[in-house]
């Protein structure tokens with residue numbers, strides 16, 4: 627029997643608790659606010675940003691959306707970020723990635739006031755995370771930790787293989803996994819496009835976290851019996867559907883399910899948790915900035 631790890635259900639529960647914390651803060655005079663900034667015409671980015679706005683509204687969080695023409699200069703984006711840094715109603719700022727090639731991503735991340743950096747991508751927050759003193763844990767790795775905890779999937783002493791070394795998922799995920807404490811203490815291997823023999827690594831893993839952005843990279847042949855499989859992929863591949871595409875993970879679900887004791891689906895796995903933890907970080911940001919303590923899930 628393979629357990630399907632239900633991210634949608636857990637995200638709903640986390641969001642209900644975040645909504646309660648939002649109410650407490652609002653009663654104390656601070657309604658949490660999240661600003662999303664989109665500098666892209668990409669359909670997937672538009673979808674994700676609108677999902678974030680909608681979830682804010684459901685939870686009672688103020689949502690402020692800003693679009694910058696992707697043909698504009700980086701200065702246009704920086705000016706907007708500066709204004710949001712100065713806006714007391716905005717507690718969290720998310721600049722949707724990727725930004726256009728002519729905009730230096732690192733400069734964008736460093737421009738955001740670290741206290742408003744609810745993605746946790748500013749070097750100050752990355753440094754805190756690596757030091758074991760995270761302020762805002764990056765949303766996707768944080769969500770994966772919550773999912774494993776909810777299903778009593780132990781990481782301590784386990785062999786975990788992370789596939790992918792992105793700043794958004796792979797690197798922070800590996801950092802959390804090697805830390806002391808709950809959701810950590812794992813023997814962690816980070817694999818990537820230059821890894822010589824991926825299967826050799828993944829077949830000896832207790833937990834495989836696939837975050838390479840390659841559709842169906844991981845199939846049953848790469849896995850051992852009883853493994854836990856976490857699929858971070860959200861790849862849109864052309865298909866004969868209403869939308870003209872189909873959402874495919876980094877894992878070939880059917881063949882992997884044949885080996886796994888537990889596996890996340892796509893959609894309905896990690897994705898919804900990413901959004902839930904963004905809401906969590908936004909309320910934490912409002913709490914820190916208003917110096918009003920609230921209980922968070």
Ligand SMILES: Nc1nc(=O)c2c([nH]1)NC[C@@H]1CN(c3ccc(C(=O)N[C@@H](CCC(=O)O)C(=O)O)cc3)C=[N+]21
Nearest residue numbers: 674720721722723724745860893894895897898900901
């Ligand atoms: N600054 C920044 N922060 C991010 O957190 C960020 C980003 N940039 N750029 C892109 C990635 C991607 N991302 C997703 C969030 C939710 C789903 C999600 O909820 N997916 C649904 C399906 C959605 C659909 O139908 O397309 C699911 O998996 O069930 C997916 C992907 C956040 N990202």
